[in-house]
Amino acid sequence: MTAPLLEVDDLHTTFRTPRGAMRAVDGVSLSLAAGETLGIVGESGSGKSVLGRTIMGLITNGPATQVTGSVRLAGVDVHGVKQARRRELWGTTVAMVFQDPMTSLNPVKRVGLHLTESLRLHRGLSKGAARERAVELLRQVGIPEPARRAGQYPHELSGGMRQRVVIAMALACDPQLLIADEPTTALDVTVQKQILDLLQSLAERLDMATILVSHDLGTVAGRTDRVAVMYAGRVAESAATDAVFGTPRHPYSQALIESIPSIESRPHSLLATIEGSPPNMLAPPAGCRFAARCRYAVDRCRVEAPALEPRGAAAGSVVACHFPLTAPLQHQRQEVGA
Amino acid sequence: MTRKLALRVGELVLVLLIVSLGVFSLMALLPGDPAVAILGAGQPPEAYTELRQQLGLDEPTFSRYLDWLASAVQGDLGRSVVPPQSEVVDRIVSALPVSLQIAVMGLVMAMVIAVPVAMWSAYHEGGKVDRLIGAGTFALLSVPSFLAGLLLIMLVVNGTGWFPRSEWVRLGEGDLLGNLHHAFLPALTVALAELAMFARVLRGDLITTLREDFILAARAKGMPPLRVLFSDALRPSSFSLVTLMGLSLGRLIGSTVIVEYLFSLPGMGSLVVNAANQGDFPMVQGAVLVIAVLYVLINAGIDLSYGYLDPRTRRAHV
Numbered sequence: 116m117t118a119p120l121l122e123v124d125d126l127h128t129t130f131r132t133p134r135g136a137m138r139a140v141d142g143v144s145l146s147l148a149a150g151e152t153l154g155i156v157g158e159s160g161s162g163k164s165v166l167g168r169t170i171m172g173l174i175t176n177g178p179a180t181q182v183t184g185s186v187r188l189a190g191v192d193v194h195g196v197k198q199a200r201r202r203e204l205w206g207t208t209v210a211m212v213f214q215d216p217m218t219s220l221n222p223v224k225r226v227g228l229h230l231t232e233s234l235r236l237h238r239g240l241s242k243g244a245a246r247e248r249a250v251e252l253l254r255q256v257g258i259p260e261p262a263r264r265a266g267q268y269p270h271e272l273s274g275g276m277r278q279r280v281v282i283a284m285a286l287a288c289d290p291q292l293l294i295a296d297e298p299t300t301a302l303d304v305t306v307q308k309q310i311l312d313l314l315q316s317l318a319e320r321l322d323m324a325t326i327l328v329s330h331d332l333g334t335v336a337g338r339t340d341r342v343a344v345m346y347a348g349r350v351a352e353s354a355a356t357d358a359v360f361g362t363p364r365h366p367y368s369q370a371l372i373e374s375i376p377s378i379e380s381r382p383h384s385l386l387a388t389i390e391g392s393p394p395n396m397l398a399p400p401a402g403c404r405f406a407a408r409c410r411y412a413v414d415r416c417r418v419e420a421p422a423l424e425p426r427g428a429a430a431g432s433v434v435a436c437h438f439p440l441t442a443p444l445q446h447q448r449q450e451v452g453a
Numbered sequence: 454m455t456r457k458l459a460l461r462v463g464e465l466v467l468v469l470l471i472v473s474l475g476v477f478s479l480m481a482l483l484p485g486d487p488a489v490a491i492l493g494a495g496q497p498p499e500a501y502t503e504l505r506q507q508l509g510l511d512e513p514t515f516s517r518y519l520d521w522l523a524s525a526v527q528g529d530l531g532r533s534v535v536p537p538q539s540e541v542v543d544r545i546v547s548a549l550p551v552s553l554q555i556a557v558m559g560l561v562m563a564m565v566i567a568v569p570v571a572m573w574s575a576y577h578e579g580g581k582v583d584r585l586i587g588a589g590t591f592a593l594l595s596v597p598s599f600l601a602g603l604l605l606i607m608l609v610v611n612g613t614g615w616f617p618r619s620e621w622v623r624l625g626e627g628d629l630l631g632n633l634h635h636a637f638l639p640a641l642t643v644a645l646a647e648l649a650m651f652a653r654v655l656r657g658d659l660i661t662t663l664r665e666d667f668i669l670a671a672r673a674k675g676m677p678p679l680r681v682l683f684s685d686a687l688r689p690s691s692f693s694l695v696t697l698m699g700l701s702l703g704r705l706i707g708s709t710v711i712v713e714y715l716f717s718l719p720g721m722g723s724l725v726v727n728a729a730n731q732g733d734f735p736m737v738q739g740a741v742l743v744i745a746v747l748y749v750l751i752n753a754g755i756d757l758s759y760g761y762l763d764p765r766t767r768r769a770h771v
Contacts, residue, residue, distance in 0.1 A: 173673060205675035213673075218666040223688050223763055232684075233674040268764040284674065 118190065119293055120324050121147040121170065126184035128162070128169045135397045139165040141348035142184070143217045144423070149291060152318060152325040154335030154356065156371070157345035160393055163328045164214075166345070167294045170326070171209050172201045191289060206233050212314075214297040216277035220269035226253070227265030229284050237288045252283040257313060262321035273304035279313065286317065299334065306440045311338060332371055336360055341431070344368045345395050347404040350423055354432035364428065364439040372444060403436070411438060465753055472527070472745045479741070480734045490732025491534055521738070530739030535731045541563060541739035544724060549743065551621065552720035555712065556705035557644025558636055560698060566644065567651035568687075574652070575659035576682055586652070593649035602642040602715040609638060621718055630675060639716040643709060647701050654697055658690040663688075678758045701756035703748035707741070 128140040141164045147153050157163045168174040169182055172193040176182050186193040189208050193201060213219040220229060230249035234240045240248060246265070251262035256279040269277055278298065285293055292388045295314060299307035315338050318325045327335055335342055336356065343353040344365060350363035363369040391408040394400050400407065406416040415437055423435040487510065488501040505511050509520075524531065530541035574586045610616050616638050622631040662668065663686055671685045672678070710722030721740060728736035760767045 171673065173669065202675045202677065207675065211670075211673045213666055213670055213722055215666060221667040221671065221685050221767055224685075232676065237675060270765045281670070286668070287674075346454070359483040 118187075119146040120149045120151075120189060121145075122185075122187040123170060124185045124187075126166070126169060126186060127182065128165050129181045130185075131179050131181065132397070133211065136181075138348050138399060139396065140169060141396075141399070143345075143348075143350055144184075145343055145350065147292070147324050147326065150318075150322045150324055150441060151341070152315075152327065152339040154339035154342040155326060155328045155345060156330070156332055156335055156342055158393065159258050159328055159407065160396070161345040162348040162396075163330075163345050164296050165191075167211070167296050167328050171205070171294060172210055173211070175201075206285075207237050207288045208290055209292045209294065210288075210290040212278075212281050212285050212293065212295040212298045215301040216274055216281050217301065217314060219281050220277055222269055224268075225265065226267055226269060226272065226280055229280065230287050231267075233284070233287050249287075250285075252287055253280070255286070256280070256283045256317070257309075258283075274302055275309065278302060278306075278310050283315070286321070286323075288321065289321065292326070293318065294326045294328065298327075298329045299401065300330070307334075314338075316329065332360075332375055344371065347390075347399060348406060349395060349404060349435065350433075351405065351436070352434045353423070354428070354434075358429070358432060360444075362441070362443045364432075364434040364441070365405075365436050366409045366411050366440065369444065370408075370410075405411075465749065468749055469746060472749060473522055473742060474518065476738055476742045476745060477521060478514070480738050481514050481517075487534065487732045513543055520759050524583045525739075525742065530742070531735040533728075533733050533736050535728075535736075541736050544736065545721070545740055547721055548721045548724045548740075549706075549724075550623075551718050552706050552709060552713075552722065554632075554636055554677065555639050555643060555709055555720065558640035559705065560647065560702055562640055562644035563648035563651055564698070567648040567655065570648075571652045571655035571659060572682055572687070574656045575663060576678075578660055578663075583712075590649035590652050593645060594653075596645070598642055598646045599711045599715065601645045602639070602712055605638050605642055606715065611648075635716075639709075639712050639718060642712050642715070644707060647705075651694060651697065655690060655694045658693055659686055662686045664688040688762060692759070695755060695758055695762065699752050703744075703751045706747055707744035749753055 123143060123145045126140055127138065128144045130137040130139060141162070143162075143166055145153070155163045155166065165174060170186050170193070171187070172186070174180055174182065175194055182194055185195070188204060191200070191204060193204070220226070227246060227249050230252055231240075231242070231245035234245040234248055235242070236301075238245075249264055250261045253264055258264050258276060258279050264272065264276070264280075269280070272280065278301075282298075298314065299310050302310060311334060314325065314327070317323070325339075327339055329335055339356050341353065342356045342359045344351045344359065344367060346367050351367045352359065352363065354364070359368055360372060363365075363372055367389075370387075370389045374384055374389060389408055394404055394407065400417070402415075402419055403409070403412070403421050404418040406412040409416065419437070421431045421435045421437045425433055426436075426439050428434070428439075486501070486505075487508065488504040492500060492504060509517060521531070528542060530545070532538050532540055533544065534549055570590075574583045577583050616634065622628050622635050659682075663682075668681060668685055671681045676685070707725065708719050709720060710726055712718070713720040713723045721744060725737060725740045725744075727733075728740065
């Protein structure tokens with residue numbers, strides 16, 4: 116068996132703040148095979164974006180940050196190597212698509228230059244060859260008149276077009292892993308679907324592993340092989356996407372799925388919500404981090420933190436709950452996000 | 454585009470007209486009688502009246518303004534009223550290059566020092582060097598230029614003898630090295646006063662830019678940090694700096710009097726101050742007009758440069 120493309124082992128990312136240590140990622144382990152797609156889902160502040168950036172090594176040990184645990188990406192220990200070596204991975208082995216296309220392109224650089232500069236850096240292409248490849252990339256991400264667009268500035272493009280450029284930028288040097296950090300959050304709903312479809316088809320065509328980070332379960336449903344649900348810096352549940360949506364085993368996953376409004380719900384019915392708010396990550400609670408908001412919590416949950424274990428389910432499925440749920444959800448949610 | 458340009462030029466002409474009116478009325482509104490200033494007190498009243506007539510001061514102010522403006526447009530700013538009554542234009546033509554050279558050289562020196570310092574400081578924000586630079590620029594800001602100039606003369610000129618204190622060597626009279634040799638210290642004095650402000654402003658803007666998503670995105674592409682700093686961060690951060698530089702250049706042309714006195718330079722600042730002391734109103738009007746026109750033109754040029762610095766402003770402007 117070949118080693119997985121990405122192996123994250125007991126990763127912790129802690130920010131030193133004036134008010135104390137903020138544990139944004141607090142012991143996450145996961146692995147991803149080549150060509151596989153993983154959804155990372157969680158609410159704001161659950162640590163999913165920080166996790167993505169730590170995996171890539173954009174966040175690393177420094178005066179204000181502490182990273183422990185390990186990330187192995189295509190055989191390279193991302194946090195154990197020198198900065199220069201890590202930079203060689205960026206763009207070529209792992210690339211990132213950021214949340215807001217309005218701010219992730221340099222306003223004073225032409226669209227084409229965003230693409231050609233990494234082609235010339237990593238691939239050593241000549242000016243002309245890089246330009247040709249850039250236009251080809253723009254065509255690939257579905258930008259009409261790519262040659263003309265390459266000569267324009269980011270502000271001359273719409274939000275959806277800009278996100279396509281950001282995707283083209285990430286794909287420029289054929290990365291094996293693409294981390295898409297909330298790639299559609301800043302976009303119109305109709306554009307969201309187009310961008311997600313584009314990402315999905317590109318990942319399949321280029322046989323590229325993808326991590327799709329989102330706060331929106333609907334985004335990852337039907338588009339990923341597996342889902343990791345994050346809560347307060349930890350993975351609450353990780354399993355095949357269908358399994359999580361069909362039979363969520365963690366009460367938090369269940370609550371999340373139930374809070375997706377369904378097209379079949381009666382008009383003016385109350386939206387299901389999760390009471391309370393996530394714990395303060397400067398001083399996280401001792402037991403299960405979801406206990407305070409969990410409708411099934413008992414005393415044990417409040418003192419003993421549950422480990423992330425298979426707990427009797429199919430291989431590759433793990434849950435961090437003392438009392439995992441077993442019954443399938445009543446509502447069929449498969450149509451969501453399709 | 455043509456219409457835009459025409460509007461822009463019209464705007465400029467209007468501003469220049471207002472400036473000229475301001476310059477002219479400044480002298481007209483000023484207390485004191487030029488005739489008294491020129492002849493001195495205690496002369497018979499007829500002498501003053503005669504001189505006023507001679508200078509055209511007995512005519513209505515507005516018609517005098519129109520006459521003055523009409524000749525100014527043709528490049529004639531009149532004659533000095535103080536012996537040897539030389540042409541105002543000639544005096545300005547001889548003084549302006551000195552001031553321009555000191556101002557431009559000073560600004561170039563300030564930029565050459567301030568930009569790398571600010572970049573280093575912003576890149577290592579909060580580090581030891583950054584704090585040291587912060588303290589250093591703050592100290593420089595509080596040193597008045599006469600003190601900096603005096604210190605330079607004391608330490609460098611008198612201390613080492615590397616720099617001459619003799620007569621100014623004109624630019625374009627063959628001896629370029631001699632000229633630069635003379636200009637170096639006055640320009641450095643000017644630079645010291647400006648560079649601290651430049652460095653602080655650029656550092657602040659760079660720090661803001663470095664927090665932008667597109668910087669993270671550039672890093673995530675594997676661009677080396679220094680390249681990100683130069684090619685992604687510097688240009689979007691340079692607005693305030695360029696604006697400040699334009700204002701400085703305009704200001705420095707007419708107001709380096711102290712530096713000019715310290716280094717005995719025949720520049721615009723001393724020209725204006727001497728003329729004002731002697732009541733030489735055509736000289737003051739002419740010199741101030743030239744300075745003001747340059748100021749307006751320089752800042753119009755700065756406005757144009759925004760289009761290069763940020764393509765987003767190219768359309769937004771009327």
